[in-house]
Amino acid sequence: MKRRASQASSDDANVPKAAPPIATNEELNAILTQYQNAEFLAIDTEFLRERTYYPQLCLIQISDGVDAVAIDPLAPNLDLNPLWDLMRNQNITKVFHAGNQDMEIFLHLMGSLPEPIYDTQIAAMVCGLGDQVGYDKLVKAMLNHDIDKTSRFTDWSKRPLSNRQIVYALDDVIYLAELYPLMRSKLEAENRSHWLDEEYAKSNDPATYVTAPDAAWQKLKVRNMRPAPLLRLMHLAAWREREAQSRDLPRNRVIRDETLIDLAGSNPKDRKDYANIRNFPGGKDGKLVAPISKVLDMVAAMPSSSLPEAEKRGPAKHPPAAVMELLRVLLKHVTDKHDIAPRLIASAEELELLASDDDAPIRALNGWRREIFGDLALRLKQGEIALAVKKGRIILIKNNG
Structure with missing residues (x-):
């Protein structure tokens, strides 16, 4: 595989030369024409999001397994619509690694998700490489290559990019294009491709990458809040989310989490009360007093039927500890045997449900998960x-009783 070559001298004698990122419509259309016939495209992005709500796209890297190119989305007058059309091409698989943030970017800019997609981090869960394996670890394990990390913390919005930075960015899709056929062939040979269907269904759902304002409060770390303050917090969080989205600012740049929680609990009645709110921007004279007071007044006028249900405070029911330990050991045994990540079978919460209920509504009691783990778990519980x-390894034995 090759990078687009440059005639310019390298900024490091040990770093190969790479062409500058594509910055004109003529160059972009030429490479997109080539990519139209690709079976797959390995895709990565570089972005910043420290100062914005939505990630600021700074570079797009693409490889068809033959050529690797970088595209400069910050170039003036560059029309990316032909690229978005390519991303929607159903005949070309788009390959990412840990692509959630990439997908969020494309959804925001395209209005839809690239499809179909393949995520090598997801696939790695059934290749014996664990849960949420890092890209450098995956490349080392499957290609025996060490990734150069020296440009990892680059400010990708600055121009011009150095040759080293471009090479670093392109390497991600070059190795990704090598990984994809290997991982796909491995899963197909072992008849495991369908094991990832649920994970990919979530990856292909736009709701995965969008925070609905009405659900924003669920991201806040609150415990044991009474119904009235919780209702205020729900509406304050929704207001902040809409503000952050419309102003393209990080949530905490609008107002901090702890300040939002303090507002919900103290419920200030007039301007002077805002002076006592922790880290409230501008105090009683702040610009946010008026809009937040409007939210609090709106909540105060809501009927009591709007209150969320009070949290039940009865003693927590814990599953039998011995059963939990046995299920954990069994899960480890099964996932080691099949070289897959435990999370793909059952989470800790799901194991707790299974320990207490043979008919628990969990993934491990359905489909292929039941075949390799669920039925064994039920047989273990039933004795x-x-x-x-045996010889330092866990084994299963059939009871004769």
């Missing part, structure tokens, strides 16, 4: 099988 150690 039909047991766990034992």
Whole structure:
């Protein structure tokens, strides 16, 4: 595979030369014409989001397994609509690694998601590489190559980019294009491709990448809040989310989490009360007093039927500890045997449900998960099988009772 070559001298004798990012419509259309016939495209982005709500796209890298190019979305007068059309091409698989933030960017700019997609971090969960494996670890494990990390913390919005920065960015899609056929072939040979269907369904759902204002309060770390303050917090968080989105600012640049929680609890009645709110911007003379007071007044006028249900404070029901330990050991045994990440079978919460209920509504009791783990778990609970150690390894034995 090759990068687009440059005639310019390299800024490091040990770094290969790469052409500057594509910055004209003529160059972009030429490479997109080539990519129209690709079976797949490995895609990565570089972005900043410290000062914005939405990630600021600074560079797009693409490889078809033959050529790798960088595209400069900050170039003046560059029309990216032909690229968005390519991203929607159903005949070309778009390959990402840990692509959630990339997908968020494309959804915001395109109005839709690239499709179809393949995420090598998701695929790695059934390739014996663990849950949420990093890209450098994946490249090392499957290609035996060490990734150069020296440009990882680049300010990608600054121009011009150095040759080293461009090479670093392109390497991500060059290796990604090598990984994809290997991982796909491995999963197909082992008949495991369908094991990832649920994970990909979530990745293909636009709701995964959008925070609805009415659900924004769920991102806040609050416990045991009474119904009235919680209702205020729900509406304050929704207001902040809309403000952050419309002003393209990080949430905490609008108002901090702890300040929002303090507002919900103290429920200030007039301007002077805002002086006592922790880190409230501008105090009683701040610009946010008026809009926040409007939200609080609106909530105060709501009927009591609008209050969320009070949290039930009865004693927590814990599953039998011994059963939980046995299920954990069984899960480790099964996932080691099949070389997959435990999270793909069951979360800690799902194991707790299974420990208490043989008919728990969990993934492990359905489909392929039940075939390799769920049925064994039920047989273990019912005493039909047991766990034992032989030569330092966990084994399953059938009980004769």
